[in-house]
Amino acid sequence: MTGHFFRVVRLALLIIIFxxxxxxxxxxxxxxKKRISDALNLPSQGLLVETISDxxxxxxxxxxxxxxxxxxxxxxxxxxxxxxxxxxxxVGVENLSEQRRDIKxxxxxxxxxxxxxxxxxxxxxxxxxxxxxxxxTCFYCQKLHREVPExxxxxxEVRYLAYPRSGIGSxxxxxxxxxxxxxxxxxxxxxxxxxxxxxxxxxxxxxxSAQFALGQEAxxxxxxxxxxxxxxxxxxxxxxxxxxxxxxxK
Numbered sequence: 559m560t561g562h563f564f565r566v567v568r569l570a571l572l573i574i575i576f577x578x579x580x581x582x583x584x585x586x587x588x589x590x591k592k593r594i595s596d597a598l599n600l601p602s603q604g605l606l607v608e609t610i611s612d613x614x615x616x617x618x619x620x621x622x623x624x625x626x627x628x629x630x631x632x633x634x635x636x637x638x639x640x641x642x643x644x645x646x647x648x649v650g651v652e653n654l655s656e657q658r659r660d661i662k663x664x665x666x667x668x669x670x671x672x673x674x675x676x677x678x679x680x681x682x683x684x685x686x687x688x689x690x691x692x693x694x695t696c697f698y699c700q701k702l703h704r705e706v707p708e709x710x711x712x713x714x715e716v717r718y719l720a721y722p723r724s725g726i727g728s729x730x731x732x733x734x735x736x737x738x739x740x741x742x743x744x745x746x747x748x749x750x751x752x753x754x755x756x757x758x759x760x761x762x763x764x765x766x767s768a769q770f771a772l773g774q775e776a777x778x779x780x781x782x783x784x785x786x787x788x789x790x791x792x793x794x795x796x797x798x799x800x801x802x803x804x805x806x807x808k
Contacts, residue, residue, distance in 0.1 A: 586610065586612060586619060586633070590633060591610045593633070593634060593635060594607070594610055594619060594621065594631050594633070594634075594635040595607045595610065595635075596635065597631075597634065597635025597636060598621060598631060598635050598638065604626070605623060605626075606623060606624040606625075606626075607621055607622075607623060607624070608622045608623060608624040609621070609622040610622075610631075613630065613643060613654075614643070614645065614654065615643070617632060617633050618630050618631070618632065619631050619632075619633065620658070621638065627640055628640075628655065628658070628659075630643070641655075642654075642655035642656065643655050656790075659777060659789075659791075660788060660789030660790055660791075661789060662776070662789075663776045663777070663785055663789040663791065664788075664789040666772055666775060666776050667689055667776075667785065667789075669772070670719065670769070670772065672717075674738075674765045674769070675689075675717045675718055675719060676717075676718040676737065676738065676743045676744060676747050677715065677716070677717050677718070677744075678706050678709075678710055678715065678716045678718075678744060679710070679715045680709075680710040680711065680712075680713050680714065680715060681710070682713055683713065684713060684714075684715045685712070685713030685714065685807060686713065686714050686715070686786075686787060686805050686806075686807055687714065687715040687716075687717055687787050688709075688714060688715070688716055688717065688784050688785065688786055688787070688801065688805065689717045689718075689719060689784070689785045690702065690716060690717070690718050690719070690782050690783070690784050690785075691719050691720075691721035691769075691773045691776075691778045691781055691782065691783040691785075692718050692719070692720065692721060692734075692781055692782055693720075693721055693722055693723045693730045693734065693781040693782075694730060694733040694734055694737065694747070694750045694751055695723070695724070695729060695730040695733065696723060696730075696781045696782065698781070698782060698794060698795035699751065699781050699782045699795075700751045700752070700753075701795055702782050702784075702795050702796070703747075703748065703751045705797060705798040705801070708798040709798050709801065709802075712798070712802055712807065713807070714801070714802070714805070714807070718747065719769045719772070719773065720734040720735075720737075720738060720765070720766040720769045720770060721769065721770055721773040721778055721781050721783065722734050722766065722770055723780065723781055725770075726766075726767050726770065731766060731767075731770075732758045732760055733750050733756075733758075734766050735758075735759070735760040735761070735764045735766045736750070736756060736757075736758055736759040736760060737750055738761075738764050738765060738766055739759045739760065739761035739764050740759060776791075777791065778791075779793075780793065780794070782794065782795060784796065784801070786804070786805050787805075792804055
């Protein structure tokens, strides 16, 4: 997906739907989906349709692009835009697009086995959990890691996934892989995040590359990227107190 193409077509658009009395449109039939796919499948320009779904707006359909973002298309596929769809009611404004992303992130995380994570669990019962895409070379990831004991003491489980910001094969990748390949993953990760040196230990079959790809699909663009048990993403560093508030424990 070329950034240039989307800069050309991107529209600064905010759609507000008054939901009182609104009804979800009927599902688009196979012929309609084929019409949109035929119009938008342009591999030479980085466009490849993966799925097509309904929205609350008659005549507007959600299109998930392969290895790309969600866009919104007219029923004939001649016009599309990127951005978020909002609804407004007496109780306030809701970001419907972000809600869909929450669901997608939960689905992606459900595909990761717990043994492929580095997990710091509280001694007492778990009140909540967060999943953190992390990079050892990231200062704010190091800072967040220093908050883990406090989070654990408050009943929050911290589940780490690897996200080497500089890509596969980088120093960050090698350090993350060394942590994931270690006999004591928690201790090794903690030492590396504290700046202690350790020989590279990149074992075959480590999950760092797969987790990096999963993070990209989940919309991670930097580290730390924190995902709550509801699928909401909290980008960047937060103190333990701020995180407790964000996940509803304070």
